[in-house]
Amino acid sequence: MRILKRVIGWALRHRGRLGLAYLTSFVALSLSLVIPALVGFAINLIVSFEPGVDGEIGRVQASENVESRVLWVIAGVLLATSLARGLFDFARTYLTDSLSQKVAYDVRNLMYDKLQHMSFAFHDKEHTGSLYSKVTSDVEAVRRFVNMGLVRGIEVPFRVGAIIIFMSTLNWELTLFTLVLVPFLLFQSSVVMIKLRAMWLHVQEIMGELTTILQENLVGIHVVKAFASEEYEKKKYANKAQELRIEYFRNERLQGTNVAWMTLYFTLTLGAVLWYGGWEIMRGDLDPGSFATFLLLMNQLTFPIRMTPQIVGSYARAISSGGRIFEVLDAQSPVEEKPNARELTRAEGHVRFNDVSFSYDPRIPALKHVDATAAPGQITAILGAPGSGKTTIVNLLPRFYDVTSGQITIDGVDIRDFTLASLRRNVGIVQQDIFLFSATIRQNIAYGLSSATDEEVIQAAKIAQLHDHIMSLPHDYDTWVGERGVTLSGGQRQRLSIARTILIDPPILILDDSTSSVDVETERQIHRAMTEVMKGRTTFIIAHRLSSVREADLILVLKDGEVVERGNHEELLAKRGIYREIFDLQLRPQEEVLLDATIAGDDGGNS
Numbered sequence: 306m307r308i309l310k311r312v313i314g315w316a317l318r319h320r321g322r323l324g325l326a327y328l329t330s331f332v333a334l335s336l337s338l339v340i341p342a343l344v345g346f347a348i349n350l351i352v353s354f355e356p357g358v359d360g361e362i363g364r365v366q367a368s369e370n371v372e373s374r375v376l377w378v379i380a381g382v383l384l385a386t387s388l389a390r391g392l393f394d395f396a397r398t399y400l401t402d403s404l405s406q407k408v409a410y411d412v413r414n415l416m417y418d419k420l421q422h423m424s425f426a427f428h429d430k431e432h433t434g435s436l437y438s439k440v441t442s443d444v445e446a447v448r449r450f451v452n453m454g455l456v457r458g459i460e461v462p463f464r465v466g467a468i469i470i471f472m473s474t475l476n477w478e479l480t481l482f483t484l485v486l487v488p489f490l491l492f493q494s495s496v497v498m499i500k501l502r503a504m505w506l507h508v509q510e511i512m513g514e515l516t517t518i519l520q521e522n523l524v525g526i527h528v529v530k531a532f533a534s535e536e537y538e539k540k541k542y543a544n545k546a547q548e549l550r551i552e553y554f555r556n557e558r559l560q561g562t563n564v565a566w567m568t569l570y571f572t573l574t575l576g577a578v579l580w581y582g583g584w585e586i587m588r589g590d591l592d593p594g595s596f597a598t599f600l601l602l603m604n605q606l607t608f609p610i611r612m613t614p615q616i617v618g619s620y621a622r623a624i625s626s627g628g629r630i631f632e633v634l635d636a637q638s639p640v641e642e643k644p645n646a647r648e649l650t651r652a653e654g655h656v657r658f659n660d661v662s663f664s665y666d667p668r669i670p671a672l673k674h675v676d677a678t679a680a681p682g683q684i685t686a687i688l689g690a691p692g693s694g695k696t697t698i699v700n701l702l703p704r705f706y707d708v709t710s711g712q713i714t715i716d717g718v719d720i721r722d723f724t725l726a727s728l729r730r731n732v733g734i735v736q737q738d739i740f741l742f743s744a745t746i747r748q749n750i751a752y753g754l755s756s757a758t759d760e761e762v763i764q765a766a767k768i769a770q771l772h773d774h775i776m777s778l779p780h781d782y783d784t785w786v787g788e789r790g791v792t793l794s795g796g797q798r799q800r801l802s803i804a805r806t807i808l809i810d811p812p813i814l815i816l817d818d819s820t821s822s823v824d825v826e827t828e829r830q831i832h833r834a835m836t837e838v839m840k841g842r843t844t845f846i847i848a849h850r851l852s853s854v855r856e857a858d859l860i861l862v863l864k865d866g867e868v869v870e871r872g873n874h875e876e877l878l879a880k881r882g883i884y885r886e887i888f889d890l891q892l893r894p895q896e897e898v899l900l901d902a903t904i905a906g907d908d909g910g911n912s
Contacts, residue, residue, distance in 0.1 A: 308627040309620070315408045316451050322407070323456075326400040329393045330460045336390035337605060338471055340383065345598030347379045352593055397456075405452035409444055412630065416440050419633055424640035425705045429665070434517025435510075439633055442512055443626035446505075450623035458616050461609040468606050475595045475602075476585065482577045483603060490570060490610075497563050497614070501556065501621035508552045509629055515545045556618075563614040571607050578603060640707050642725050649727040653716050654681035654812045654843035656702070661711035663697060671697045672866045674711070679859070681812075684844045686854045688887060689863030695847045698863075699815045702845070703732040715813070733811030739798045746775055747782040749801060753809045761808060769804035771797065814844045860884065 316323055420428075420436065472480045522529060522538050529538055582599065585591035656679040663672040672694045679685045687695045700706055701713060704720060712719050720728055741749050750765060751757040762782065766772040774797060778784040786793060793801065806814070836856075848854045855874045862870035862877070862884050870882050877884035 308624050308631065311631065312447055312450065312623055312627045313455060315411055315447075316404065316455055318411065319404055319407050322400055322404045326397060326404060326456050327459065329397040329400060330456060331463065333390050333393035333397055334460065334464050334467060336386055336393065338467060338602075339386050340390070341598045341601035341605070342471075343379060343383045343386065344601060345594035347376065347383075347594070348597050349592055349594030350375065350379075401452050401456045404456075405448045408451045409448035412444050412447055413440065416444065416630065416633060419636070422638060423636065424638045424707075425700065426639040426665070427636060432513065432517045434515070434520045435513035436633070437516045437520065438509060438513035439629050443509060443629050446509075446619075446622040446626035447630065450619045454616050454619035454623060457612060458620070461612055461616060464609050465606065468602050472599055472602050475599050476582075476591055479578055479582055479585070479591075479599055482581055483574050483606070485574075490567065490613075493563065493566060497559060498617045498621050500559060501618055502624050504552065504556050504559070505618075505622045506625035506628070508549070508556060509626055511545065511549045511552055515542070515549055518542050518545055560614050560618055563617070564611065567610050567614065571603075571610060575603065640704050640725070643722065646724045647722060649715070649718075649723040649731055652731045652812045655679070655714075655716050656813065656843055657714045657717075658698070658701075659712050659714065661701065661708050661713060663701060663706065663709045665706075670709075670866055672701075675866075675868055677859075677861055677868065677871075679843050679845070681843055682841050683858045684839060684846065684856065685859045685861065686846045686848045686857035687861050687863065688848065688854065688884065693863040694866040695863055696817060697866075699734065699817055699845055699847065702813070702815065703729045703734060730809065731811055732813045732815065733806040733809055734815040734817065735799075735802050735806045736817050739802045741786050741793070741798060741801065743786065745780075745783050745785055746778075746801065749786055750782075750804045750808060752805055757808055762804075765804040765808040766801075768807050769800040771800040771804055812842055814839060814842045816844065816846045816848075862887075 416439065420440075469480060469484065472483065518541060522542070529535060578599070582591060582596050586593060586596055658675050658677040661672060661675040662670060664670045675694075675698065677685070687698060689695050697706075701708055702720070704725060707721070712721075714720065715723075715728075715731070742752065747759070747762055750762050754761075759782070763772060766775055766782075775781055775784070846854075846857065848857070854860060858873065859871060860873060860877055861868050862882075864883060870877055870880065870884050872880070878888060
């Protein structure tokens, strides 16, 4: 019930529309009750029933005193009542549909905003497909509940109650015949709702798993093609789709069984009412008009009875889907902004890691007691084997994650004291995994600074050595990049990402393997431009190329999350430790290739 209360709270944000929906529902209900009464009144005016004597069958005869003028008036009133009822039914439908759409709009925005502000730690644990399912199908289930369960769920009991009261005034014995099986139906509906709640929760979980498979397949389609795994992927998807189909079938079968019981109840009741009502007329205890009114009311009673399984299903789905939605909305981000956090204006760039430790899993530390200081304008290179903690260090600086212990300061102030937005405006990062949006090149470069002028965008592209290539495209800066940047090569995507970071002009710069996807010649051009960009900025480079490492003011060598060596290039070579091993195994061949490229470039310029 707690979940339903919270879901209903979303609808109560639009009290006016909800109130009008209830009002139009009750007006339409009242008008619908007038129609049977008018029909019964007209029948009694037109015909009368004369009971038989001494066991003879009674007979129907026309009334002699009725005037056609009265019938025209009744017909006009009946027509006006029907039109008014239709109008209020339309208003009710419009109000409930628009109310449900407004609630869905609010919930979708709440979900999206929440996901935007959750830290990397939350997204690391959540399956993307499950989140897709929660934002789409679970929100749709809540919308259907507002439309069906919240408004109809109140209208149906009132409709049933009003019809039963009206029927009782006509003939209480027939009313008892009608209601004899209602306790059984109420008990059955309660049992069905409990079962449906658990079943719909399972359906939503399977839907999330199926969406995850689809999302992973579409993102990794190149891998699927490369390994000829189409049949394997088809089988995996088909198996999960089959599981979803079976669960949906179980749900629909349960609801269908409930509907069948409702129909059987009405059919049996109608037969009993026709038999006993006919007997009552023959005895003279019930007039034909009242019996006709009673039958029309019974017909109206079928609507709420048939609606009950759907309403029960909407409640069950709302509870299960609402629970999944609140799992996201109630989740606490591991990275929280302090209520009194201060704005970080343009930083000078003095960065200090003070006894910093961090772990993704409490049992496995990723960083252990890291101490490092970077002065304004200093270039710090970070080296180490895969899994040594290189990327983790730079992810802590913009607070994608929070340190487990210790502290990181900028200009002597703990970064946790700054607002996240102002901190990240001061820390520019070129990530290892480049993501580009389906937009133009200009929009992708200006993503972090939408107010940037064309001149600023072009200057950033020139520094990243991308301007000439852009100008060779058919629509230059208005060229559409395509989904995930598929229309650009790896090196071009890398340079576009660099241009995007350059544009925001951060005082602290992080280059996470920023030239890993480019050839040696392109790297040489980027390096030449980036040398100018890095002047006056505190720069951290996760480097695998000698050109970046040799010119660093400080090199940190990581092993198993610890800084095992530190110093500049010459100092670390002299120590003949891990850095020397990395240099001999990986960097020296790169130095020779880079030297050959430089010589070739010089020869080309002299010839």
